[in-house]
Amino acid sequence: MASGGYTGKILRVQLSDDDFKIEKLPREWIGEYIGGDGFAAKILYDEVPAKTDPLGDANKLIIATGPITGTLWPTSGRTVFVSKAPLTGIWGESHVGGFLGPELKYAGFDVLVVEGKSDKPVIISINDSNLELVDAKEFWGMQTHEVTNALQRKFNDPDVQVGAIGPAGENGIRYASVIVNHARAAGRTGMGAVLGSKNVKAIAIRGRGGVSVADHEGFTEFAKEAHMRIRNDPVAKEMGKWGTWMLTAVKQQIGELPTYNHRTGVFSGWEKLSGEYIRPRFTIADRACFGCSLGCKKMNYVRDGPYAGTLEEGPEYEGLMAFGSALGIDDFATTLKANQICNKYGMDIISAGATIGFAIEAFENGLIDEKATSGLLLKWGDSALIIKLLQMIGDRDAFGDILAQGSRKAAEILGNNTEQYAIHVKGLEVSGQDGRTHRSIGLSHATGSRGADHLRSLVVVDQLGFEEVAIERWGQDKLPEILDPYTEKYKAAAVVETENAYCIRDALIVCWYSTSHPPIFWMNDFAKMLPLATGEASLGNTDNLTLIAERQMAIKRLFNAREGISRKDDTLPKRFTHDPMPEGPGKGQLVNLEPMLDDYYRLRGWDKETGLPTKETIKRLSLEWA
Amino acid sequence: MPSQLIIDYTKCTGCRMCELACSAKNEGLFQPSKARLKIVKYDDLGIDIPNVCGPCEEAPCVEICPVYAMRRDPITKMTYHDHDKCILCKSCVGVCVNGIIQLDTEKMRIIKCDHCGGDPECARVCPTGAIQYGPSATLTTIDKHSKMETYLKEIKRTAEIQESSGDI
Numbered sequence: 001m002a003s004g005g006y007t008g009k010i011l012r013v014q015l016s017d018d019d020f021k022i023e024k025l026p027r028e029w030i031g032e033y034i035g036g037d038g039f040a041a042k043i044l045y046d047e048v049p050a051k052t053d054p055l056g057d058a059n060k061l062i063i064a065t066g067p068i069t070g071t072l073w074p075t076s077g078r079t080v081f082v083s084k085a086p087l088t089g090i091w092g093e094s095h096v097g098g099f100l101g102p103e104l105k106y107a108g109f110d111v112l113v114v115e116g117k118s119d120k121p122v123i124i125s126i127n128d129s130n131l132e133l134v135d136a137k138e139f140w141g142m143q144t145h146e147v148t149n150a151l152q153r154k155f156n157d158p159d160v161q162v163g164a165i166g167p168a169g170e171n172g173i174r175y176a177s178v179i180v181n182h183a184r185a186a187g188r189t190g191m192g193a194v195l196g197s198k199n200v201k202a203i204a205i206r207g208r209g210g211v212s213v214a215d216h217e218g219f220t221e222f223a224k225e226a227h228m229r230i231r232n233d234p235v236a237k238e239m240g241k242w243g244t245w246m247l248t249a250v251k252q253q254i255g256e257l258p259t260y261n262h263r264t265g266v267f268s269g270w271e272k273l274s275g276e277y278i279r280p281r282f283t284i285a286d287r288a289c290f291g292c293s294l295g296c297k298k299m300n301y302v303r304d305g306p307y308a309g310t311l312e313e314g315p316e317y318e319g320l321m322a323f324g325s326a327l328g329i330d331d332f333a334t335t336l337k338a339n340q341i342c343n344k345y346g347m348d349i350i351s352a353g354a355t356i357g358f359a360i361e362a363f364e365n366g367l368i369d370e371k372a373t374s375g376l377l378l379k380w381g382d383s384a385l386i387i388k389l390l391q392m393i394g395d396r397d398a399f400g401d402i403l404a405q406g407s408r409k410a411a412e413i414l415g416n417n418t419e420q421y422a423i424h425v426k427g428l429e430v431s432g433q434d435g436r437t438h439r440s441i442g443l444s445h446a447t448g449s450r451g452a453d454h455l456r457s458l459v460v461v462d463q464l465g466f467e468e469v470a471i472e473r474w475g476q477d478k479l480p481e482i483l484d485p486y487t488e489k490y491k492a493a494a495v496v497e498t499e500n501a502y503c504i505r506d507a508l509i510v511c512w513y514s515t516s517h518p519p520i521f522w523m524n525d526f527a528k529m530l531p532l533a534t535g536e537a538s539l540g541n542t543d544n545l546t547l548i549a550e551r552q553m554a555i556k557r558l559f560n561a562r563e564g565i566s567r568k569d570d571t572l573p574k575r576f577t578h579d580p581m582p583e584g585p586g587k588g589q590l591v592n593l594e595p596m597l598d599d600y601y602r603l604r605g606w607d608k609e610t611g612l613p614t615k616e617t618i619k620r621l622s623l624e625w626a
Numbered sequence: 627m628p629s630q631l632i633i634d635y636t637k638c639t640g641c642r643m644c645e646l647a648c649s650a651k652n653e654g655l656f657q658p659s660k661a662r663l664k665i666v667k668y669d670d671l672g673i674d675i676p677n678v679c680g681p682c683e684e685a686p687c688v689e690i691c692p693v694y695a696m697r698r699d700p701i702t703k704m705t706y707h708d709h710d711k712c713i714l715c716k717s718c719v720g721v722c723v724n725g726i727i728q729l730d731t732e733k734m735r736i737i738k739c740d741h742c743g744g745d746p747e748c749a750r751v752c753p754t755g756a757i758q759y760g761p762s763a764t765l766t767t768i769d770k771h772s773k774m775e776t777y778l779k780e781i782k783r784t785a786e787i788q789e790s791s792g793d794i
């Protein structure tokens with residue numbers, strides 16, 4: 001019998017044998033990994049050996065939940081997709097909100113592992129204990145919203161939760177996403193391409209069971225109190241109103257709004273991409289993921305102009321950046337349309353936008369010409385061009401076929417020094433931050449397990465100057481340097497401490513927005529809540545939670561090490577380390593990465609030369625088996 | 627003035643916290659499938675519609691019950707289910723216009739909202755005020771379908787413009 005919160009079961013879909021297998025969740029995993037990313041890291045490390053082809057039969061896709069998924073704990077409706085990533089060839093993970101994860105728990109499973117390859121297109125159907133591979137011939141080729149609607153009709157139940165791939169996943173686009181609830185995306189690193197390579201069009205889940213926690217009264221009371229904390233938090237209230245669009249103005253103000261493929265950090269057209277401009281003109285409904293009282297999702301509708309009639313949820317700040325400022329577009333309707341195309345085809349907005357930006361900059365500088373671009377003239381701020389290119393990518397048509405590989409591979413194909421404009425780390429395109437004006441994110445981008453990641457270790461407290469929080473978490477002695485976004489000093493300490501808390505967040509799993517700026521919940525809250533949920537006293541100790549987080553980090557690192565990753569790969573694009581920020585508040589700033597890396601490895605207990613966990617660290621984390 | 631669950635259809639974000647809190651209170655675990663209310667979600671349109679018990683002008687669940695297991699309080703207009711009289715014929719399940727009465731096949735009983743005895747948990751946890759509990763006359767009841775009708779009208783309008791200009 002598993003502890004409270006867990007269903008105690010792992011479901012394996014063995015596509016090659018047309019079979020399902022149910023396993024017990026190993027009891028000791030709870031204390032060692034908690035759930036979510038932790039479980040997935042253990043499974044992926046154990047079962048996907050080095051040099052596995054990400055799009056081959058031997059790769060596996062793990063869909064994991066945590067002990068509080070499906071409960072009343074705020075923002076706990078999240079799920080993680082983990083696999084060896086088609087885009088990067090290393091550790092791949094992508095978290096998604098919506099309603100899929102809780103439904104998997106209600107159907108009776110903590111983790112779903114998709115392995116092997118089906119010889120024909122299928123839907124994985126989980127209807128409580130009825131497990132079935134349904135022929136997907138009639139659904140293959142459909143866009144994500146079409147297959148989602150079609151499956152709900154087929155099963156005659158609007159409450160069936162669907163995780164679907166679109167044409168992008170079917171066509172093996174390296175940054176294809178899995179789309180949940182029409183517009184919530186497990187976007188990054190190409191999880192949709194993994195499903196597509198296995199001939200799985202969608203995962204359809206309906207569960208009617210429940211989730212029991214160890215101390216129902218205590219947990220429920222604490223969860224309600226936690227909801228009130230969100231409802232009364234001034235920043236969370238703003239987030240509920242503007243969504244992540246409130247970041248556009250903040251980023252512009254501090255000179256960190258990636259513009260023209262990260263060339264600069266200020267954008268003259270930023271106002272038309274800000275929440276205050278968008279909401280009154282486009283937003284028609286506020287929406288939320290499962291069990292969330294913050295509600296940052298916005299349903300938007302374009303009333304006139306070339307994209308009139310576009311009705312779509314999103315985009316987030318990252319979408320405004322990827323299709324807006326980063327491509328020189330100052331028009332929200334274009335970003336909404338681009339976001340919709342990405343959702344329907346099932347592809348990552350950040351990588352898609354960044355790969356287009358790479359091409360435009362290479363074209364602008366004469367490194368590629370119209371012969372390479374199938375006759376297209378690439379230039380900044382061309383709305384119609386972006387929409388056309390996205391469709392070409394989704395269909396892998398002509399020049400779109402090259403861009404479908406992501407910026408790193410596209411640069412390899414196009415050659416002629418175009419690599420200098422591919423703004424990525426380890427193959428993953430850089431998200432909407434810039435280390436030059438925020439040093440700690442420079443370190444985060446360089447060391448992130450999946451590449452240039454803004455969700456696993458982005459420190460907000462230093463950038464926005466939350467002094468009291470900084471003193472409490474890092475100590476008075478590290479001020480003022482740790483709060484100065486333009487110095488490297490102490491930034492590794494901030495990144496490591498934050499990354500550890502986020503590891504626990506990703507094991508529970510709860511949303512980034514409940515732990516961001518400044519965090520509404522942190523380690524001590526998790527330590528109070530976890531024993532109530534699970535009944536495991538050991539999870540009530542923050543030092544132990546830190547140890548579990550370090551273990552999760554080390555396994556991800558060891559997984560990457562097996563693929564050949566070491567300190568030499570923990571780099572940043574030259575743009576951030578050699579081209580000073582050309583304008584704005586951060587004018588002249590550059591990242592000096594090496595001293596931060598030295599500090600980071602020391603604090604992590606990783607070897608300074610190789611960047612890999614030392615023998616002592618491996619022993620301390622009880623990872624001798626790895 | 628008797629209290630009712632009052633829904634503001636423009637405020638629901640579809641988070642389903644009400645379903646979680648309802649099952650937590652009434653079932654002792656988190657199980658939305660056994661909640662006494664139901665959020666119907668249209669993700670493609672961005673519409674979320676809470677379905678709760680009452681206020682009903684007529685009470686079909688009372689009228690259809692062959693054994694008088696469902697009765698209606700003449701003052702509050704709220705309907706109550708009597709487990710002892712119930713023969714599990716499921717007539718009320720089928721006739722409920724809000725679709726919130728159901729048969730629990732595990733424990734073989736009808737489950738139905740009782741407004742938590744006057745302090746409904748769903749209204750307590752609703753983060754946006756979409757579900758409130760109070761005298762219906764003092765709160766504006768917003769027409770259930772108005773949000774969707776406005777939407778569909780607008781979608782039709784833009785489709786027509788596009789069609790007439792030949793621009794799809």
